[in-house]
Amino acid sequence: MKFAKLALVASAVLVLGLAATDASAQMRKVKIATEGAYAPWNFVNSQGKLEGFELELGAELCKRAKFDCEFVAQDWDGIIPSLQAKKYDAIMAGMNITPRRLETINFTTAYAAGAHGFMVLKSSPLAKMPGGEYNLTKDLAAAEKAINELKPMLKGKILGVQGSTTNLAWAEKYFKDVAEIREYKTTEQHDLDLAAGRLDATVGAHSAAKATMETATGKDMMIAGPGFSGGMLGLGVAVGLRKEDADLKTAFDDAVKSAIDDGTIKKLSEKWFKVDMTPKS
Amino acid sequence: MPPKSFFELMQWGPQGWLDEMTFATGLTLAVAISGFLFGLVFGTIAAMGKLSRRAIPRRLADVYTTVFRGVPDLLVIYLFYFGGSAMVTAIAQKFGAQGFIGLPGFLTGTLAIGIVSGAYQTEVIRGAYLAVPPGEIDAARAFGMSGWRLLRRIIGPQVLRYGLPGMGNIWQLVLKESALVAVVGLSVYFYEVKLGDLVLIYETRFSDLLRQAHVAAGSTRQPFVFYITAVVFYLLLTTASTWAFRRAETWATRGLRQV
Amino acid sequence: MDFTFLYTSFLRLIVGIPLTLQLAFSSIGLGLVLAILLAAMMRSRLLPLAWIADGFVFVFRGTPLLVQVFLIYYGLGQFRPYLDEMGVWWFFRSPYYCALLALLLNTAAYGAEIVRGGLQSVPHGQIEAARAFGMSGFTLYRRIIAPIALRQALPAYGNEIILMIKATSLVSTITLMEVTGLAHKIISETFRAFEVFFVAGAIYLAINFTVTRLIALAEHWIAPDLDQASRPIEVGKLSH
Numbered sequence: 001m002k003f004a005k006l007a008l009v010a011s012a013v014l015v016l017g018l019a020a021t022d023a024s025a026q027m028r029k030v031k032i033a034t035e036g037a038y039a040p041w042n043f044v045n046s047q048g049k050l051e052g053f054e055l056e057l058g059a060e061l062c063k064r065a066k067f068d069c070e071f072v073a074q075d076w077d078g079i080i081p082s083l084q085a086k087k088y089d090a091i092m093a094g095m096n097i098t099p100r101r102l103e104t105i106n107f108t109t110a111y112a113a114g115a116h117g118f119m120v121l122k123s124s125p126l127a128k129m130p131g132g133e134y135n136l137t138k139d140l141a142a143a144e145k146a147i148n149e150l151k152p153m154l155k156g157k158i159l160g161v162q163g164s165t166t167n168l169a170w171a172e173k174y175f176k177d178v179a180e181i182r183e184y185k186t187t188e189q190h191d192l193d194l195a196a197g198r199l200d201a202t203v204g205a206h207s208a209a210k211a212t213m214e215t216a217t218g219k220d221m222m223i224a225g226p227g228f229s230g231g232m233l234g235l236g237v238a239v240g241l242r243k244e245d246a247d248l249k250t251a252f253d254d255a256v257k258s259a260i261d262d263g264t265i266k267k268l269s270e271k272w273f274k275v276d277m278t279p280k281s
Numbered sequence: 282m283p284p285k286s287f288f289e290l291m292q293w294g295p296q297g298w299l300d301e302m303t304f305a306t307g308l309t310l311a312v313a314i315s316g317f318l319f320g321l322v323f324g325t326i327a328a329m330g331k332l333s334r335r336a337i338p339r340r341l342a343d344v345y346t347t348v349f350r351g352v353p354d355l356l357v358i359y360l361f362y363f364g365g366s367a368m369v370t371a372i373a374q375k376f377g378a379q380g381f382i383g384l385p386g387f388l389t390g391t392l393a394i395g396i397v398s399g400a401y402q403t404e405v406i407r408g409a410y411l412a413v414p415p416g417e418i419d420a421a422r423a424f425g426m427s428g429w430r431l432l433r434r435i436i437g438p439q440v441l442r443y444g445l446p447g448m449g450n451i452w453q454l455v456l457k458e459s460a461l462v463a464v465v466g467l468s469v470y471f472y473e474v475k476l477g478d479l480v481l482i483y484e485t486r487f488s489d490l491l492r493q494a495h496v497a498a499g500s501t502r503q504p505f506v507f508y509i510t511a512v513v514f515y516l517l518l519t520t521a522s523t524w525a526f527r528r529a530e531t532w533a534t535r536g537l538r539q540v
Numbered sequence: 541m542d543f544t545f546l547y548t549s550f551l552r553l554i555v556g557i558p559l560t561l562q563l564a565f566s567s568i569g570l571g572l573v574l575a576i577l578l579a580a581m582m583r584s585r586l587l588p589l590a591w592i593a594d595g596f597v598f599v600f601r602g603t604p605l606l607v608q609v610f611l612i613y614y615g616l617g618q619f620r621p622y623l624d625e626m627g628v629w630w631f632f633r634s635p636y637y638c639a640l641l642a643l644l645l646n647t648a649a650y651g652a653e654i655v656r657g658g659l660q661s662v663p664h665g666q667i668e669a670a671r672a673f674g675m676s677g678f679t680l681y682r683r684i685i686a687p688i689a690l691r692q693a694l695p696a697y698g699n700e701i702i703l704m705i706k707a708t709s710l711v712s713t714i715t716l717m718e719v720t721g722l723a724h725k726i727i728s729e730t731f732r733a734f735e736v737f738f739v740a741g742a743i744y745l746a747i748n749f750t751v752t753r754l755i756a757l758a759e760h761w762i763a764p765d766l767d768q769a770s771r772p773i774e775v776g777k778l779s780h
Contacts, residue, residue, distance in 0.1 A: 036496075037496070037499055039500075043500065044496050044500055045500070046295065046296065046297065046298060046301075046497075046500065046501075047295045048301045075465060077724075077728040078362065078363065078465070078728075081363065081731050160715075163725065163728065164728045164729070182635075182715040183715060183717075183725070184715060185464075185713070186499060188498075188499030188500070188502075189499065189614070191502070192498070192499070192502060192504060192614055192617060192618075193614075193617065195502070195617075196617035196618065196620050196633075197620055197629075197633065198617065198633050198634075198635070215502055216502065217502035218502075347745070348741065348745065351702070351706075351741075351744060351745045351748045351749075352706070352740075352741040352744050352745065353706040353707075353708075353709035353710075353720055353744060354706070354709075355709045355710060355712070355720055356709060356720050356723060356737060356740055356741060356744070357737075359720075359723065359724055359727055359733065359737070360733050360734070360737040362733075363727050363728075363731060363733035364733030364734050364737070368734075457603070457604040457605070458604070459604075460604035460606045460607060461604075461606060461710075463606070464606075464713060491604065491606060491607055491610070494607075494610070495610070498614060503618065504610070504614035504615045504617070504618055505611070505614075505615035505616070505618045505619070508607060508610050508611040508614065508615045509611065509615065511603075511607050511611075512599070512603050512607055512608075512611065515602065515603040515604060515607060516598075516599065516602045516603060519602040519603070520602065
């Protein structure tokens with residue numbers, strides 16, 4: 001069944017990602033890159049297909065902006081350079097707006113925002129870390145006070161973080177001197193190691209942590225400690241674009257705003273994350 | 282959601298991963314074949330350099346084989362993956378082209394494997410050429426053969442015969458080395474067009490065998506099942522190639538006195 | 541070329557050299573012991589022993605080292621409760637030990653073939669002559685078989701050592717930050733693939749050059765009469 005379908009597709013289709021089929025000649029073609037390993041934002045299902053919040057939202061945004069869009073998968077560590085190299089035109093991969101990324105690329109207004117923090121095993125002593133919500137932009141002093149209170153608990157522990165992320169920069173800034181930090185290529189890999197007990201905690205977005213907790217391996221895991229957002233952790237998740245593509249930015253900005261205003265983002269994020277991830281202005 | 286059993290995970294079709302793993306094996310084979318052929322080109326050029334009477338080609342060929350046999354293959358893959366497009370763009374701009382040029386992932390990965398395997402193939406080709414008795418070449422020249430005909434009738438068949446066992450070993454090397462592209466995630470894309478009012482075009486990604494095992498392990502959180510399946514598929518590939526090369530050797534040495 | 545960048549990259553990369561060397565040499569050392577054991581099993585008259593050794597060599601030589609690394613690290617990580625019960629979880633918990641295990645099993649499989657080849661190369665006449673002199677068992681091995689086999693096997697084994705030094709780069713995929721892991725980190729921060737490759741490549745070439753020299757010295761030391769400037773290049777045991 002699948003093979004027949006594939007054969008059919010393959011015949012109509014081009015290999016090597018060099019070009020795509022023309023669905024509608026009128027509309028502008030936009031290629032969007034995603035990672036495909038960051039559930040529920042974007043991931044690969046058992047049919048080998050991309051799926052997730054950003055895939056649905058992307059389709060919605062493209063419909064509003066009247067773009068003819070297609071999604072491609074790209075590894076996280078090469079996702080910005082390949083945008084620069086024009087392999088695609090936009091990034092929707094759970095990518096946060098940060099000052100450092102803004103030096104090389106541009107972002108639309110944020111389409112989602114959420115907290116970052118620790119995920120641990122329920123049986124771990126770290127499960128008792130105190131909670132709370134802190135914003136690094138609005139009240140850095142309070143956030144750093146909370147971080148300092150966590151330090152004694154994390155002493156000598158092993159933290160897993162995905163490489164080249166805001167989470168890694170944050171963990172290295174505040175916890176490098178007390179804990180061992182291990183870098184992983186994908187969040188799926190550090191989740192496997194947390195489940196196996198090789199890590200004491202992972203550092204990442206709460207949204208991704210919640211998705212892991214829904215799976216069979218994640219049933220013994222929980223989010224512990226405070227949630228942090230803003231500042232070096234990013235100003236929300238947005239579409240990443242090349243700086244010169246100002247027209248794309250205008251079109252996507254309008255699409256994002258209208259999707260926020262009419263509650264589409266609320267609806268989609270509640271479907272995929274079980275919570276409303278609409279950015280609060 | 283209870284964990285699935287091995288057989289549930291390894292079904293053929295949309296519920297299981299067996300079909301994906303099988304296609305991925307095909308891609309691994311494709312990567313290995315292209316990498317091997319690129320290597321044959323690089324290896325032949327470098328072997329000609331090493332056999333040259335002039336110092337500069339010899340020196341260049343020596344640097345090539347020393348560097349790419351002495352540096353980890355993974356480092357070469359990173360070089361091509363991160364530097365490939367930049368390099369091509371820089372070269373193209375020297376010739377007056379403008380803008381960026383993106384290299385498709387498949388080409389980047391197979392070129393990297395080709396460069397590395399070419400460094401090993403150089404020695405095999407050079408060794409095989411030197412094994413051709415000079416007297417036969419002299420005799421052929423005396424018969425008036427030269428250039429292409431000499432290569433095709435006398436040198437070519439013998440280089441093939443002497444080089445085949447070494448090439449068999451390198452093929453096994455390339456087959457296993459192709460697993461390294463999993464680290465950077467080389468894929469072949471197939472696009473599926475959704476007609477109707479939804480404009481989105483979904484894509485189906487074919488990864489190589491190890492990458493596919495990786496993706497499935499991450500998605501199902503059942504790494505053991507998928508890596509052990511990858512082991513079995515690789516063993517099938519290497520065993521089949523051992524058999525194929527043995528057949529090829531028999532064919533290439535036909536009509537030769539067996540000692 | 542931006543020499544400041546090359547220099548700062550160099551300073552960051554050399555931090556990984558001890559881990560690279562440590563992994564390479566511990567796995568080679570332990571792997572050699574296992575290789576000799578396997579070679580003995582392969583020659584054993586007890587067929588099940590020979591089958592086990594043959595099967596081991598077949599599987600580890602027939603699959604990519606990277607798959608073996610992932611299988612041991614992520615694959616076995618899934619069986620934590622059982623490993624805990626067996627009291628070996630402390631070993632599999634550490635990425636370092638998992639990497640070491642994968643590397644040593646892999647080199648043992650290749651090493652077993654080299655050792656076996658060395659043993660096979662001992663001329664029968666020499667063994668018969670030694671027997672005629674009344675040597676047997678351990679003395680025969682120590683005085684006749686081992687020295688000849690070692691002389692034959694050393695060039696191929698030198699090749700294997702270089703391959704293992706290169707192979708350590710794969711452990712960067714399971715969070716260990718040796719030279720290649722650090723190189724990847726610097727590249728993904730700066731996207732300057734060429735400069736980093738240049739520096740990291742030079743480090744590996746320097747290590748391999750030194751090791752090659754040491755092996756050549758060892759070859760000369762154990763077999764000064766066998767100094768062959770033009771030994772046929774060994775391509776048989778290249779792959780991992």
